[in-house]
Amino acid sequence: MSGRRRPLRVGVAGHDLKFLTRLLDHFRSTPGLEVRVDAWPALARHDPDAGRELADWADVVVVEWCGPAAVWYSRHKRRGSRLIVRLHRFELDAGWPRQVDIDAVDRVVCVSPYYARRTREHTGWPASKVVVVPNWVDTDQLDRPKAPGAHHRLGMIGIAPSRKRLDLGLDVLEALRAHDRRWHLSVKSKPPWEYWWIWNKPEEREHYEGVLRRMQTSPLLEGAVVFDTFGPDVAGWLRRVGHVLSTSDDESFHLAPAEGMASGAVPSLLPWPGADEIYDRRWIHDTPEAMAEAIAVLEEDDWQAAGELARVQVREGFSLDRVAETWTELLCAP
Numbered sequence: 001m002s003g004r005r006r007p008l009r010v011g012v013a014g015h016d017l018k019f020l021t022r023l024l025d026h027f028r029s030t031p032g033l034e035v036r037v038d039a040w041p042a043l044a045r046h047d048p049d050a051g052r053e054l055a056d057w058a059d060v061v062v063v064e065w066c067g068p069a070a071v072w073y074s075r076h077k078r079r080g081s082r083l084i085v086r087l088h089r090f091e092l093d094a095g096w097p098r099q100v101d102i103d104a105v106d107r108v109v110c111v112s113p114y115y116a117r118r119t120r121e122h123t124g125w126p127a128s129k130v131v132v133v134p135n136w137v138d139t140d141q142l143d144r145p146k147a148p149g150a151h152h153r154l155g156m157i158g159i160a161p162s163r164k165r166l167d168l169g170l171d172v173l174e175a176l177r178a179h180d181r182r183w184h185l186s187v188k189s190k191p192p193w194e195y196w197w198i199w200n201k202p203e204e205r206e207h208y209e210g211v212l213r214r215m216q217t218s219p220l221l222e223g224a225v226v227f228d229t230f231g232p233d234v235a236g237w238l239r240r241v242g243h244v245l246s247t248s249d250d251e252s253f254h255l256a257p258a259e260g261m262a263s264g265a266v267p268s269l270l271p272w273p274g275a276d277e278i279y280d281r282r283w284i285h286d287t288p289e290a291m292a293e294a295i296a297v298l299e300e301d302d303w304q305a306a307g308e309l310a311r312v313q314v315r316e317g318f319s320l321d322r323v324a325e326t327w328t329e330l331l332c333a334p
Contacts, residue, residue: 007032007033007034008032008033008034008059008060008331008332009034009036009057009058009059009060010027010033010034010035010036010058010059010060010061010062010331011035011036011037011038011054011055011057011058011060011061011062012024012027012035012036012037012038012061012062012063012064013037013038013039013040013051013054013061013062013063013064013069013073014038014039014040014063014064014065014067014069015039015040015041015042015043015045015046015065015067015069016043016064016065017037017039017064019064019088019135020062020064022136022138022320022324023136023320023323023324023327024037026320026324026327026328027327027328027331030328033328033331036054036057036058038050038051038054038069040068040069043065043067043068044067044068046068046069046072048072051072051073051076052076055073055076055077055078055081056078058078058081059081059082060081060082060083060084060331061073061077061081061082061083061084062084062085062086062331063083063084063085063086064086065086065087065088065091066085066086066087066088066091066096066097066100066108067091067094067096068096070085070096070100070105071096071099071100073085074100074101074102074104074105075101075104077101077104082106082107082333083104083105083106084105084106084107084108084109084330084331085100085105085107085108085109086108086109086110086111087108087109087110087115087119088111088252089115089250089251089252092115092118092119092122097119097122097123098123102123102125102126102129105129106129107129107130107131107330108125108129108130108131109131109132109133109330110130110131110132110133110252111132111133111134111135111252111253112132112134112252112253112274112277112278113132113274113277114252114273114274114277115252115253115274116130116131116132131330133323133326133327133330134253134278134317134318134323135253135255135258135318135323136318136319136320136323136324137255137258137259137261137262137314137318137319137320138262138320139262139311139314139315139318139319139320140320141235142234142235142238142259142262142263143262143263143264143311144235144236144238144239144263145239146239146240146242146263146264146265146307147239147240149240150239150240150241150242150265151242151298151300151303152180152182152183152184152242153183153184153185153186153240153241153242153243154169154172154173154176154183154184154185154186154241154242154243154244154245154295155185155186155187155188155237155238155240155241155242155243155244155245155256155260155265156169156185156186156187156188156189156244156245156247156256157188157189157234157244157255157256157259157260158188158189158256159187159189159192160189160190160191160192160195160198161192161195161198161204162192162203162204162207162208163248163249163250164247164248165247165248165249165270166187166211166247167207167210167211167214168247168270168288169185169187169245169247169288170185170211170214170215170218170221170225171288171289171292172245172247172268172288172291172292172295173185173220173221173224173225174218174220174221175288175289175292175293175296176292176295176296177220177221177224178220179296180296181224183224184224184225184226185224185225185226186226186228186237186240186241187225187226187227187228188228188229188230188234188237189227189230190230191227192204192208193208234259235263238259238260238263238265239263241260241263241265242265242266242303242307243260243265243266243267243268243295244256244257244259244260244261244265244266244267244268245257245268245269245291246267246268246269246270246272246275247269247270247288247291248270248272249272250272250273251272251274251275252274253278254269254272254275254278257269257279257283258279258314258318260310261307261310261311261313261314262311262314262315263311264304264307264308264310264311265307265310266283266295266298266303266306266307266310267279267283267310268283268285268291268294268295269283269284269285270284270285270286270287270288270291271284271285271286280313283310
């Protein structure tokens with residue numbers, strides 16, 4: 001950037017930029033970068049004039065989510081500019097990647113090696129265009145002292161859709177409470193009925209109705225599960241949590257265990273595809289029963305030591321500074 005006569009013009013576009021918030025702050029504060037945003041009001045709704053203005057202005061455009069915005073910008077790319085698209089999990093099951101003009105895309109960013117491979121296999125895109133940059137974790141913001149009692153509290157962040165497998169989290173909790181009633185589970189999530197695209201599916205309703213019925217009838221779960229309000233206060237919420245569970249069937253990255261690690265909580269994951277390429281295998285367990293056994297044997301000192309190791313690992317792998325530096329290099333590549 002030092003040789004440029006003017007700042008590098010960076011355009012960012014998409015309908016949901018929540019995974020880019022702190023990266024945007026970093027870009028805006030970086031000397032030599034000028035940032036503008038084309039915020040789409042909905043997945044497939046935008047102002048074409050604003051899009052053309054951004055495409056004409058920018059040296060590099062970053063499109064968050066490989067959806068309609070990626071399709072649009074791949075077809076309106078200015079000659080001489082660069083286009084970077086970040087692809088998450090759900091887009092691969094939709095038709096948008098096939099509509100993207102991949103010849104106009106310089107890099108496709110995936111958050112894990114497993115999904116980079118899946119993207120190449122699913123789309124046939126050149127391997128040279130698909131790169132891996134992990135999600136960022138605000139490790140400084142999340143690093144706070146644990147509250148009393150955190151050792152015996154499990155946590156789950158986000159339980160919708162059903163593939164997040166709250167039912168398996170309950171399996172872990174029941175196994176622990178069969179021997180020690182001090183164990184509790186806190187869930188921080190919107191309820192599934194607040195997502196119309198989830199609640200309209202009969203199989204999703206059936207799953208959650210079964211889970212709720214189980215919580216009402218299981219003697220081991222009585223009074224042991226707390227649902228906390230969904231919101232941005234994750235750092236404060238994690239002070240009360242000693243173990244963050246990831247029991248999903250499938251994830252592209254799953255930020256929850258990484259956020260827990262930054263807080264000093266011990267992560268516990270089931271072996272969803274690609275988990276072992278993101279997280280240390282010591283945190284991954286074959287079954288909910290094995291997960292419960294690994295959690296139960298951690299006495300207070302062992303739990304604190306494991307939490308400290310997790311904190312170090314997430315700082316080394318996913319800290320905001322490290323990920324932002326990688327993104328900046330990607331933006332400024334020739």
